Amino acid sequence: MSTARTFCGTPRAGDAGRTMTVFGWVDRRRDHGGLIFIDLRDHTGTLQVVIDPQTARGLGNAHEVRLEWVLRVDGELRARAPQNVNPKRETGEVELHAAACAVLSAAKTPPFPVNEDSEVEEQLRLRHRYLDLRRPRLQRNLRTRAAFCIELRRALTGLGFVEIETPQMIRATPEGARDYLVPSRLFPGSFYALPQSPQLYKQLCMVAGFDRYFQLAHCMRDEDLRADRQPEFTQLDIEMSFVDEEDVFAALEQVIPAAWNACDFRGSPLPVPFPRVTWKDAMGRYGTDKPDTRFALELTDITATVRHSGFRVFADAVARGAIVKAICVPGGGDLSRADIEGRLTDIARDAKAKGLAHLWKRAGGWEGPIAKFFTAEELDGIGAATGANTGDCVLMVADTPDTVAAALGALRNHLGAARGLYDRDRVDMIWVTEFPMFTRSAETGEVTPAHHPFTMINADDVGKLESDPLAVRSRAYDIVVNGREVGSGSIRITDPDIQRRVFAAIGIDGEAARRKFGFLLEAFEYGVPPHGGWAGGIDRMLMEGLAEENIRDVIAFPKNQQAQEPMTDAPAPVDEAQLRELGLTLPPSRRNESAQPKPPFSERR
């Protein structure tokens, strides 16, 4: 088809009189009997094609044309009569009078509307993803995704970053998420793993002298899915040599806005530099390490105020070492006792809090079932600490610092969304810094790295590595957008002594370290530059930019919640011969499943 092609969305009044050829899908048809209008669609928009008796010779079958048929139309573009102009349409001043119309492909009636973004059951959309992708919203999302990525590449390349591909089949590491494994044919019983991230390879690139690396890296993690989590996703991965945090921040504050602003996300540029909050402040003020800073509703500590109060629940808890914190809901006077003791208390309890106390500040003074337990001074103190005004409601939780943060943080997020405390088009992209180096695992009680074990620690805390590891701050940092973590990074350890002591803190001795990460440690013995980097979820950034609530809507061919792909029915059993070649045998209980593939989606419902 070497014919010069005109895109459907492009002709304007000034093009009237031109003879042109357009290709596209039938978006709508309006058949008046003797006169037929067809709106032909491609990715640029739609163009009205007119088939009338004067020009319709040879187009006698035009009445049979249906939605989603693929047509080629040759004709003359004409200006519409003034009364026929459609101002709602980009191409509304013109129309193409068909001289010839070729059906390149007929189409079955689609299983759901393609010419509009109506709600459709997601499984059906995924089953016919090619039709879903043909619809306007996903066309926009994926084209924007491509634009975003090309701008990232442009900006990074302009800053001297080198794009390097790292392997997709690598050695499994037991740490972190569950690996997807790939069996080796030549070494039966041995497996590759698909990368959870290119972490170690990019550090090796630093050793290799590629002092500014980047990659739009595919990462695979076999964990349960969420609205913002797919088993296979894409990270903007960068690493830089001879840098500290400020250099990494500066690079990303240049690169991300360059791409973001080129996409005109939500109509406004990203504020630069990104505001910073330390992990400690984030936990204290917002109750989470990924705060949504679009609204205030901050946590305030009222432990001292209620320590000796007559409200025994608080006083006794504080005596046992608990803290008490509060959030003040502006205008929360409209929260009923049923609201608070129902939905809001459920949220607090889900976060392990034992309960949720509340006080209303009314015109006549403090009210609520527990108001009577506090002195006037204590109530004034709570009011002063929380900044409560008449008409507000103060919600309080007494517990361990972690539980208080989790409960009030969850309430804060809930109330922020439910009460519309922020502009929905606002985007807050912030740094969270100074994460703790280690956390204590809830179930095993073991000390584990909060980020990963190659993260450098704060120089001031080196002395605490053995004596008080949980107090050691790391040089790790996250980027958080509207309360969603989109990426994290750190300055890495290049000092063998520090690395050894960090491993020791998490129970990895020299022998284990050599076994697991020997290639990295050995590489570091040959001249390693100080380095650090960052990796961020492209999909999540696009979600925020495009205001999409689900990661699947920014990915061309995503998996469903069971990590299946309904279009191809992956994963699927394989032939016995394939297994044999790989030296694999399924346990008898699984053989039947293997021998009898699941019925295809169409038969499964």
Add this chain to the structure above:
RNA sequence: GGCCCCGUGGUGUAGCCUGGCCUAACACGCCACCCUGUCAAGGUGGAGAUCGUCGGUUCGAAUCCGAUCGGGGUCGCCA
């Protein structure tokens, strides 16, 4: 693995709480015919659903109960 929500023609919904006027409604789509200026075209007529599945309660179940399957959200999990 836990918890929550959803499942009704091709699509999206109503009906369900309070069982019987449901022989299941509406919009879009689909089919046929009419129609030369529409653009969410219009008009007339039509086809299309054993209400996810199985079981129970009942004289009677889309509706109540139980189980199960499928989808989504979430907690755990995601160094």
